[in-house]
Amino acid sequence: MQVRDIVRHAATLFIEIVPEIEMPGHCVAALAAYPQVSCTGEVRQVSHQWGVHEDVYCAGKEETFEFLGTVLNEVVALFPFKYIHFGADEVPKTRWARCPACQARMRQEGLANESQLQTWFVSRVARWLALAHNRTAMAWDEVLETGGSPHVDEVAVMSWRGTLGGILATLCGKPVVMTPNTHCYLDYRQLQRPGEPGAWYATLPLRTVFEFDPVPSNEEADRAIERY
Incomplete structure (x- = not known):
């Protein structure tokens, strides 16, 4: 079965498939x-x-963005929906800190540190995606931690480390999908028993999935507002 077949079948079930093309x-x-x-x-x-x-992808090389543009051109052609997921989570900065091209990029763009370089990276690709294809970038809640940018501000957020990131994103005016790993990671095992399929490091009974309320409690919202 081809990707287009899967996308077409999902659409008959009123499901839109959002691809995740991880970067950086x-x-x-x-x-x-x-x-x-x-x-x-x-x-x-x-x-x-x-x-x-x-x-990770080199943020200092123009070739990186040419490559990602080629990849995303193909992705957009296969998935005809509004959102394209960038991931943008769990990005070590070790290589960037030692890379002459990345350090030159930081000086060129007036960036103070590698976290701001990550913001710049995501912003550049998100801006290109919007201008070239009229699509909206989506990323995990780490995107809230990398510093302000008008283009990162337009990125939709998926909150996976609990619900706090989703609450903060809502307060910032971003579109949000609540997907905390405590309730929405369906690749986890159902039970702690030998031979149980799924990710070895966690369990998530289906009952817990059904019990999830994506609307945060007043206590959770208050904590987020205090942090914000």
Whole structure:
């Protein structure tokens, strides 16, 4: 079955499939195939272990954005809906801190640190996506931590680390999807027993999923307002 077949079938069930094309982190598989868009140019193999890896897209090379534009052109053609998910979560800054091209980019753009570089990266791709395809970028709630930008402000937020990120995003006027891992990660195991399928590190009984109320309690909202 092809992607277009899946998208077409989902539409008959009133489901819109949102693709997640991770950037600038969680991209070792892409970097192994196209090491020239990494900071070191030396990523030679796909990781054999799940986790967060230091190799990320190089923010200093124009080639990186040309590559991502080509990828997203194909993604947009396959998924005819409003949102394209960028991920933008769990991005180590180790490579950027040591990369001459990234450091030059920071000086060129007047950025104070690598967190602001991440904001700039996401902003640039989000702006391109909006201008080139009239689509809206979506990202995980870490995007709230990388500093202000008018284009990051337009990014829709998926709150996965609890509901606090979603509340904060709402207060900032962003579109929000509540997807806390405590209730919405359906790849977790149902039970703690040998041979149970699903992610080994967590369980999520279906009853807990059905009990989830995406509207936060007054206590949760008050905590978010105090933080905001």
